Amino acid sequence: MAANSRRSLVTAAFVAPAALWLAVFLVLPFIAMLVFAFGRRAPEGGYLPAFTFEQFLNLPARATAFGNTLLLAPVGALLCLLVAYPVAYYLALRADPRHRLVLISLIVVPFWTSLLVRTYAWMYILGSRGLPSLLEAVGLPDIRMLNTPGAVLVGILYGYLPLMIMPIYVSLEKLDRRLLEASADLGARPVATFFGVTLPLSMPGVMTGTALVTILLLGEYLIPQLLGGGKVFFIGNALVDLFLQSRNWPFGSAIAVTLVLVVVVVLTVAMRIAWRFAGTRRVDLV
Incomplete structure (x- = not known):
């Protein structure tokens, strides 16, 4: 019993800093946000103590932001998946091991640059002096790319692609090559092997990358603000407007809650799907 008590104390000592960190920087802010959500806006802005569901009943006023986010975030995650899977497949199963590290570096290194700088670069590329001017030179005038949902999706694809590639790559890299050889020995064609062996075994990585990208996109602010030009509003843009400009903290808190x-629903569904495909194998999401 004494030994168990010592082990429990040691475990508690190691866990306590992380638990304190989560309590201070995650749980307490969420509790404060939840309290604000049931209050009212003060006449001069900010929070006025109250207990009302008025803010939640007013959520349809930001239906456009919710609609854009709930539509473009999954579409952006799907585009990232469609581009990332072939890249991860090549890196894990086809690339020369001597060149693999270099190829992975080419994917990861741009991610070290500030997202703001990379998004500004896309503003120039999609702006009137970028691709539209080139298209006009070949006889395709009056094509607007910037400040459109398409521009936002391009920014999402470029900005979040590494976050989709790496989980899928890790999942494919751990794949037992003998299973692929056995499938081929049994007469399965490459396409049948892919859909029958490779894809199901890589689903944990697919679901991890999809959940990670989708969750981050649900709170995205910078890309819609710069590439959408204020015309493609996400929930993140609505929160900035409510907290920093109109100072309607209760309504902003209700939207944040x-x-x-x-996010909790998306993560729960992704975990259930991943566990279903993974069977008895361990699956870690985010």
Whole structure:
């Protein structure tokens, strides 16, 4: 019993800093946000203590932001998946091991640059002096790319692609090559092997990358602001407007609480799907 008590104390000592960190920087802010969500806006802005569901009943006022986010975030995650899977497949199963590290570096190193700088670069590329001017030179005038949902999706694809590639790559890299050889020996064609062996065994990585990218996109602010030009509003843009400009903290908190609930639902569904495909294998999401 004494030994068990000592082990428990040692475990508690190691866990306590992380638990304190989560309590101070995650749990307490969420509790404060939840309290604000049931309050009212003070006449001069900010929070006025109250207990009302008025803010949640007013959520349809930001239906456009919710609609854009709930539409473009999954579409952006799907685009990232469609581009990332072939890249991860090549890196894990086809690339020369001597060149693999270099190829991975080419994917990861741009991610070290500030997202703001990379997004500004896309503003120039998609702006009137970028691709539209080239298209006009070949006889395709009046094509607007910037400040459109398409521009936002391009920014999402470029900005979040590494976050989708790496989980899928890790999942494929751990794949037992003998299973692929056995499938071929049994007469399965490459396409049948891919859909029958490779894809199901890589689903944990697919779901991890999809969940990670989707969750981050639900709170995205910078890309819609710069590439959408204020015309493609996400929930993140609405939160900035409510907290920093109109100073309607209760309504902003209600939107933030709703966003957290959406993230929890997305993560729960992704975990269930990943566990279903993985069977008895361990699956870690985010």
